[in-house]
Amino acid sequence: MITLYGFGRIFPEGRGHTKDLWVQWALEESGLPYRVHALDHTGGELDGEAFSRISPFHQAPLIDDDGFVVAESAAIVLYLAEKAGRLIPGDTQGRTRVVQWCFAAVSTVGSTLACIDTIDIFDSGARQLRSAVSKLASRWLGDVERHLADREWIAGAEFTVADIMMACELREIRKTDLMAPLPRVRAYCERCLARPAFQRALALYAGRVGVSLAEIR
Template sequence: MLTLYGFGRVHPPVIGETRDLRVQWALEETGLPYRVHPLDHTGGEMDGPAYGRISPFRLVPAIDDDGFVVAESGAILLYLAEKAGRLIPADTEGRTRVVQWCFAALSTVERPLMEIQLIDKFGDAEADADRRAKMVQEAGRWLSGLERRLEGRDWIACADFTVADILLATVLREIRGTDLLDRYPRVKAYYDRALARPAWERTLAAYAERLGVAVEDIR
């Protein structure tokens, strides 16, 4: 059975923000059987040599599929889609579109959104005001691009929901505590549509139980 290495204990400010959510969502969407191996981040479990042999950077998530180990959330999602034959088209052009938007979510859209989230959670509002304003401006450029892309479309890469949508929706989730999406109605509707999926609700419930928090506290 496939094993997902995810958080069992993590520092409270980042509960609900961790990237194992992406992988568990993909597993719930594909229906692949899996178990979660919870790691105690606060106790240093990820820093030991055992986990270092699983994840080169000692980061979560990682998966072990009967001895085949994959790290990095984007790579894991693409592997799961290929393995299940779901959440990715069978033709080369369709698959390339999905890969393109996976890369776009992680390498383009996420950078300023993650920094905004970190400033809001851990920064100094006054000292970081200029930096945050620059990140909001940069984020606007990428969100505007998404807004154009989503004209007449339900999903970002293809007509159907794919792993690119899981990655992009979880990236957009990083700024859910702000009003940034209100300026982009198509992106906001897309985000709401993705997180209304039953597999996401199952994922969030299982994650909340694993971390010992209420679902509403991390929604």
């Protein structure tokens, strides 16, 4: 049985934005049996001795698959796809294409969006830097828009873990001006987030962090 270590009690600012939601979505898509260990972030459980023994950076999410522990959300999602034999092609080229777009989601697109978020949280006075990073984000998102011109999913003909990662990154900005000039990206994000497995994962997440669905949609 897979145990997902995700957030239970968490500071309000983080609710709906933590990457254990990515992992729970992948678990719901894969059909693998799992349970959730809800961590008390506000009470310091992530820094406690028990969690420190299994988590390299005192971070969630993390999974324990009958003694095999995997950290880092992207690595976890890819592991689940491989284990389930779903959400990733079996051939080398198909698999590599999916992995390419997983890296694009978390590295190229996600890191730039995270930089904007960090500036907004910690240094609202850095207007020039925020403007420069926003331009870079718009460039990456424009490339995603062009890539989606003739396809439904990001890495191939079928929905894969690359779509989980990309949609979760895009979910953070779907209501901002960055998405305004990108109709294909907006439609793609809505298509991904409308999947029943994501809706189940979101409802389960809301329940364990103690908020209503309306607060994190």
